[in-house]
Amino acid sequence: MKTKPKIVVIGGGSGQPIILKGLKQYDADLTAVITVADDGGSSGTLRHYLDIIPPGDVRNVMAVMSNVSQDIIDVFQYRFKKEDEMLAGHALGNLIIAAMAEKENDIFRGVQILSHLMNVEGQIYPVANEPLVLHAEFTDGTVLSGEAEITAAHKVIDHIWVTPQENSGHAEAQAPSEVINAILNADEIVLGPGSLYTSVLPNLVIPNVREALKLTPAKITYIANIMTQKGETDNYTEADHVRAINEHVGCRVIDSVIMNTGEVPENYIDWQRWNEVSHQVASDPEEVRREGAVPIVGDLLQLRDDGAFHDGDTVAKLIMKIVDEKKIKN
Template identity: 70%
Template sequence: MHSAPKIVVIGGGSGQPIILKGLKKCHVDLTAIVTVADDGGSSGALRNYLNMVPPGDVRNVLSVLANVDEEIIDVFQYRFNSDDDMLAGHALGNLILASIAEQDNSIFSAVNRLSKFFKVQGNVFPVADEPLILHAEFTDGTVLDGESAITAAGKKIKHVWVTPQFTLDEHRLPEAPSEVVNAILNADIVVLGPGSLFTSIMPNLMVPNVAEALLATRAKVVYVANIMTQKGETDGYSDADHVRAINEHVGERVVDAVIMNTAPVPDDYIDWKKWNEVSKQVISDPEHVRSAGAVPVVGNLLELRDDGAFHDGDKVAQLIMKIAEAKNID
């Protein structure tokens, strides 16, 4: 049997678990690197109350990669009702992560312990062992701090960056643990996305030693292009525009291939009130993807469910595996 390819998936939000769930079924050595810049919902409240890394995205990744009875995961993922006073809206798994992180004084250690409890397939690494603040400069020249505020602004973003939330040195840069850097350097494939470009993917890439590792690695860097644009943030963006934004933020061309959906999203299917952050289908532009220095890898990757448009994680995983097995992707 061939050795399992080492695949690292970088991201956050709801898109990353979909891809991880598909890759979990494949013969792979899997690592998930998860953003720690979220400041909304239960994660944001715990972050503010306990001065801890927001646990929500990490919790969802652990749940997907766990190899325990589904009943255990259902309990871990349980969210308290909105009328439960101080527990309202909190996911039980977030509270468990918070308690272990407080006990160990480290979210990285807490995730490692829970990974063993849940018999996680592969590795789950928060991109930093401290909460990060996401900052954005918009094209109108204004600046906002905080992922939730940036998303709510609904304005076109020019540039984002991250800083440590708690520091006495305003010049101190965030730093990923050595496990994160080594996973990227030793990978065969590094997958970016899918997910909100500026608020789920970029916060990871803006950690300086993560960007350096992406530029130094011999791995093929694959971007899974979003199916839908996000209001304000990426309105009118093609898949090539997403690639250019990633390359510009990292500082050099880093994306080698782009996995792109070819199936049209029916206009009358999406519940626009339920999925109020999305706007229109991302413009497919293989020619300009090539001009950005990346190879288009296309397929019908659309899954219509819950009145929304999502990636079919199994189909995306199959394309990632084909890239991993190929000697070249030109």
């Protein structure tokens, strides 16, 4: 009997749903592990008032992994207008996730029940059952807490870590057993794409996640970002991203790196709209090899909305190729 390959996609932000949407076309057992350190926008407001994990990234992943009609997805993703006073800026799906968390008195269980109602194909796991606080120490020795503040500082980050909120009663951040088991039982683990220090690494520095990544027999693939980010990864090469991940985990865990060869046209980006990006990431496959990872290159570029994004279908094809090659070797 043919078994589906188990693929775990770890991240957050806008990049993760793009990859999951591409992978959904294949016969694979998908698990999304999602950061819970966001504290901006609608998610940050609900997190603050209701003391729940930020729901925005969970909502966007659920929308692409769901098999309900597009009409239902459109309602789920609907965002109230800015003149709607207390509801201004909130996505309906964020409110539904918040309601499920309160109803079940457990955000993780609430997400699982809602996933069933939304006919999600695969698993959606918040990386922790409580909101986490992101901390960063910069190269100048200063320290800031909170994702929004860290991003807004536009300073060079040395390293990050996460802690539970002060009122949680927990001394250390911890991922649920479902997350750890998914990592340990995976055939392929995919990291990114997304903000290195605020979407990808906040998942990986949770102590039991970090240990699971060291122990898993799965191949670990990093999808390199197309653009650098102001204050986070200015002047970073693809190898710099890989090095930062390995250093935060504590050993070389990245087996392969999916790297873009397509060139972003010089005058295409609307820098005012996409004001968090700086310039295209410098590509050096040999430098990536020196970090112990195999470079997998291709034109992954999708130009849309005056910005540069990954083509989810092309990336998914490369991920499935890695999975198939592992099967052949085994």
